[in-house]
Amino acid sequence: MTASKITEHAVRVKDLQKSFGTLKVLKGINFTVKRGSILAVLGPNGAGKTTTVRILSTLLKPEGGTAVINGHDILTEPAGVRASIGLTGQYAAVDEYLTGEENLMLMGRLYRLSVADSARRAQDLLTLFELQEASKRPVKTYSGGMRRKLDLAMSMIASPPVIFLDEPTTGLDPRSRIAMWDTIKLLAKSGVTILLTTQYMDEADNLADNIVVIDGGKVIAEGTPNELKSKVGTDRLEFTIGKSSSFEKAQKAVNSSTLQADADRRVISIASTGGIPMVRSALEQLEKAKIEVENISLHRPTLDDVFLSLTGHAATNEEKEPNAATKQKGKKK
Amino acid sequence: MSPETNPLIARVEPEKRSRLFWLLNDTYEMMRRSIRHITRSLDQVLSLVLFPIMFLLLNRYVLGGAIDTGSVSYANYLFAGILVQTLAFGANYTTINLAVDLKEGIVDRFRSLPMASSALVVGHIASDLVRNVISSTIMIVVGFAVGFRPNASFTDWLLVIGLSLLFTLAISWLSAILGLLVKTLEAAQWIGFVVIFPLTFISSAFVPTDTMPGPLQAFAENQPLTHVINAVRSLLVGTEMGNSAWMATIWCIGIIVVSVPLATWMFRRRSSK
Numbered sequence: 001m002t003a004s005k006i007t008e009h010a011v012r013v014k015d016l017q018k019s020f021g022t023l024k025v026l027k028g029i030n031f032t033v034k035r036g037s038i039l040a041v042l043g044p045n046g047a048g049k050t051t052t053v054r055i056l057s058t059l060l061k062p063e064g065g066t067a068v069i070n071g072h073d074i075l076t077e078p079a080g081v082r083a084s085i086g087l088t089g090q091y092a093a094v095d096e097y098l099t100g101e102e103n104l105m106l107m108g109r110l111y112r113l114s115v116a117d118s119a120r121r122a123q124d125l126l127t128l129f130e131l132q133e134a135s136k137r138p139v140k141t142y143s144g145g146m147r148r149k150l151d152l153a154m155s156m157i158a159s160p161p162v163i164f165l166d167e168p169t170t171g172l173d174p175r176s177r178i179a180m181w182d183t184i185k186l187l188a189k190s191g192v193t194i195l196l197t198t199q200y201m202d203e204a205d206n207l208a209d210n211i212v213v214i215d216g217g218k219v220i221a222e223g224t225p226n227e228l229k230s231k232v233g234t235d236r237l238e239f240t241i242g243k244s245s246s247f248e249k250a251q252k253a254v255n256s257s258t259l260q261a262d263a264d265r266r267v268i269s270i271a272s273t274g275g276i277p278m279v280r281s282a283l284e285q286l287e288k289a290k291i292e293v294e295n296i297s298l299h300r301p302t303l304d305d306v307f308l309s310l311t312g313h314a315a316t317n318e319e320k321e322p323n324a325a326t327k328q329k330g331k332k333k
Numbered sequence: 334m335s336p337e338t339n340p341l342i343a344r345v346e347p348e349k350r351s352r353l354f355w356l357l358n359d360t361y362e363m364m365r366r367s368i369r370h371i372t373r374s375l376d377q378v379l380s381l382v383l384f385p386i387m388f389l390l391l392n393r394y395v396l397g398g399a400i401d402t403g404s405v406s407y408a409n410y411l412f413a414g415i416l417v418q419t420l421a422f423g424a425n426y427t428t429i430n431l432a433v434d435l436k437e438g439i440v441d442r443f444r445s446l447p448m449a450s451s452a453l454v455v456g457h458i459a460s461d462l463v464r465n466v467i468s469s470t471i472m473i474v475v476g477f478a479v480g481f482r483p484n485a486s487f488t489d490w491l492l493v494i495g496l497s498l499l500f501t502l503a504i505s506w507l508s509a510i511l512g513l514l515v516k517t518l519e520a521a522q523w524i525g526f527v528v529i530f531p532l533t534f535i536s537s538a539f540v541p542t543d544t545m546p547g548p549l550q551a552f553a554e555n556q557p558l559t560h561v562i563n564a565v566r567s568l569l570v571g572t573e574m575g576n577s578a579w580m581a582t583i584w585c586i587g588i589i590v591v592s593v594p595l596a597t598w599m600f601r602r603r604s605s606k
Contacts, residue, residue, distance in 0.1 A: 087441070091441045093441060098369060098373075110359060
């Protein structure tokens, strides 16, 4: 690798634009990913996440703008980009009839590794991903979680410096999802730069150093998970008041600057940033005023909250969103 | 896992080889992949010969007695037609396998690699050739069992094999185009039959063309399948050759010359959408 290619940012995306027919999917996307960090691109279905990843991995050509991956421009040096990246798409792209080992060997050779290197790395990765027992079985016999692991191992075979993970946990059961998170953290520890897309706030929160929120083909917010959450609101402590008649009284009793009230649900909430003293004081005030509290719960900001506060519309708009998603899917083919 | 034993941290460098080496390597790897698919799904080969065997038996024993094939026995006449039909059906697997790959996202994976993008299509076509060698062998055995008695010399057999492979190659490339056109797996499965069935019937495969009505006869006598069938039949059982060997060769090469660049272009276009 030449010295000029070691830059601070492993991924630099400049003003990416793309349309499918009349549908403008990307309207000028900009972001950077620091070498060795994890960036999560967060957004609902149809926001342009997959399109962005497909452009960055040279599967699609943008209409405007460009990106530089590991020092290679996607427009002028696609071969350099392909040699620098590993891609794991939304659907496990593994060969059903080949065994796990054969899949890895095939990838190794297609990544231009020697036969010996391919074999050695295949064994290492099978061990690391705990697939060695199943390594001689056709992938047809694998579970969903095993396929994803193999898929990830296949994108790691040539130790690419940059990995793209397009919705790595969509469709996985909760246990496999946690296992996948551990694997991604393991990857990150090895110094790989990771760009992952997700529709789940908790996933971005758990894994990412930085988050880019996109909606309608535009970046609408970016920052560390903490910055983003404080932008859209903090964790809130919610009190469900027993009787509607004492709802007004409860609001006065708690008397906090961060108080929010939802009369329909009989819920008042306060920011949970004050720690135990704040919780104790709120409870004491409610008790003093003899207000019956039915339930106390902690509410964390969700993707819906992020979207609601950033765009004024919910992330999972029942009417709009599936439509936009199918449109995009249809055109992808 | 400590950093020393974490294979993710271990760097590995690509081999330095020429572009031509990698083009051949990619093609070899994809051929090996597709051929492994055959050995892992032998039911594909069995279902592939099921139709031709059924056709062979029905034609031979139900219709055969009523068909006048002149000096050659109907079993001898029929075999070339059945053989070419088997080859044509076999090539349909390129349509199906390409459609499967495109649907399952593995094409995206291959295209994000530093490999030659044409290798995938070439791999499927190579597996058609292997599959057709297997299915033709089965058909020859079945043919012998129902009275096919060729009088071909060793050279004739070599020419039959050569022409069969050339024909498979041509029709596989056409199948690749179909595979890139269809949007669903179901369509990929029936489109081959919809094209191949009428083409084999309106040819010299099962009956001599001279009893067909005018326009149909004109089509039947000039379409590529008839040329291939007539050439194979002449080599196997000594019917009149005429110019069919040359016409068959010209047709096959013509199809390859047109469909290879077209399929390659369509593959790039289709997979980058």
